[in-house]
Amino acid sequence: MTPPRHSTDRAAPIGVFDSGIGGLSVLQALRTTLPGEDVVYVADSAHTPYGERSDAFVAERTLAIARHLRDAHGAKLLVIACNTASAAGAHAVRQDNPGWPVVAIEPALKPAAHHTRTGHVGVLATRGALASRKFGALCDAMRETHPAVRFTPIACDGLASSIEQWALSGDGGQSRQLLDRYLAPLAPFGGEGDATDTLVLGCTHYPLIREQIAHRIPAGVTLIEAGQPVARHAQRLLHSTGLLRFSPGHSVAPPPGHLRLLATGATQTLHAAALRWLPGATAGAAAPAVATLAI
Numbered sequence: 001m002t003p004p005r006h007s008t009d010r011a012a013p014i015g016v017f018d019s020g021i022g023g024l025s026v027l028q029a030l031r032t033t034l035p036g037e038d039v040v041y042v043a044d045s046a047h048t049p050y051g052e053r054s055d056a057f058v059a060e061r062t063l064a065i066a067r068h069l070r071d072a073h074g075a076k077l078l079v080i081a082c083n084t085a086s087a088a089g090a091h092a093v094r095q096d097n098p099g100w101p102v103v104a105i106e107p108a109l110k111p112a113a114h115h116t117r118t119g120h121v122g123v124l125a126t127r128g129a130l131a132s133r134k135f136g137a138l139c140d141a142m143r144e145t146h147p148a149v150r151f152t153p154i155a156c157d158g159l160a161s162s163i164e165q166w167a168l169s170g171d172g173g174q175s176r177q178l179l180d181r182y183l184a185p186l187a188p189f190g191g192e193g194d195a196t197d198t199l200v201l202g203c204t205h206y207p208l209i210r211e212q213i214a215h216r217i218p219a220g221v222t223l224i225e226a227g228q229p230v231a232r233h234a235q236r237l238l239h240s241t242g243l244l245r246f247s248p249g250h251s252v253a254p255p256p257g258h259l260r261l262l263a264t265g266a267t268q269t270l271h272a273a274a275l276r277w278l279p280g281a282t283a284g285a286a287a288p289a290v291a292t293l294a295i
C-alpha cells in the first residue's frame with residue numbers, strides 16, 4: 001500500500017485557506033474550538049476575489065494551495081475556509097489526496113431550513129458559489145427535505161472585495177452601500193407572514209461585517225454562518241483519525257497553538273485584518289507577521 005502523502009503526525013499544523021481574509025471568520029472559530037492546534041493560514045491575495053472568476057481557475061488555485069499546505073507545511077488536515085473554493089475545488093483536492101481529512105464549506109441552508117418560522121430564507125454568497133453545481137445539488141436536496149422553505153439567493157458581486165478594502169483602509173463606505181443594495185430584494189424582514197426571518201451568510205468574508213449586516217435588519221432576523229459548525233467538524237475529524245494534538249479530556253489547558261499567516265500577493269490586508277479580527281489581537285496589540293508565499 002502506498003503511504004499517504006499527507007502528514008499523520010498529531011503535532012502537525014492544520015492548513016486553512018481562503019481567497020483572502022474571509023477565512024479569518026472560520027479561523028476565529030477554529031482557534032476557540034481547537035486552541036492548542038498549530039495553524040498555517042494562506043490568503044490567496046494575489047488572486048482575490050474568487051467569486052467572479054471561472055470554476056476552472058478557482059479549482060486550479062485550490063489544488064495548488066492545498067498541495068503547498070500538504071507538502072511545505074505538512075498539514076494534517078485541510079480546511080477550505082471559502083465557499084467558492086469549496087464548490088469549485090474540494091472534489092479535486094479529495095481525489096488528489098485519498099484519506100487526507102479535508103473540511104469544505106457550503107452555505108448553511110440546512111440549519112437555516114430548521115430555523116426559519118416564516119419559511120423565507122435569504123442567502124448571500126458569491127456569484128461563483130451560487131452558480132456552482134454543488135450549490136444546485138444542495139438546493140435540490142433542500143427542495144426534497146424542506147419543500148415549504150423558499151430560499152432567495154443573492155449574488156453579492158464586489159462585497160468580498162469591499163470588505164478586503166475596508167480591512168486595509170478602515171473605510172467601510174462601499175461595503176455599506178453594497179449591503180443596502182443586496183439586502184433590498186429580501187425585504188420585508190421579520191417574523192410576520194412570509195417575511196425573511198433567516199439570512200445565510202454564504203461567504204466567509206461576510207461574518208467579518210456581521211454587525212453592519214445586523215444593523216440593517218430587524219433584531220429578530222437570524223444570521224446563520226458556518227464558522228462554528230466547520231470548527232466542530234474539524235475537531236470530530238481530527239478525533240476520529242487520531243490526529244487531535246491534545247485529547248479533549250486533558251486536565252490542564254493546552255499551550256496556545258502557533259499561528260502562521262501567509263499571503264500569495266500583498267500582505268498588508270491580511271495583517272490589518274488579523275489585528276482586527278483574530279481572537280486575542282486587539283487594536284494596537286501585536287498580530288503575527290504575514291509572510292509572502294510565491295505559488
Ligand code: DGL
Pocket residue numbers: 018019020022023048049050051052081082083084085126129160161202203204205
Ligand atoms: N470568502 C470566499 C467565500 O467564502 C470568497 C470570496 C471571494 O473571493 O469572492 O466564498
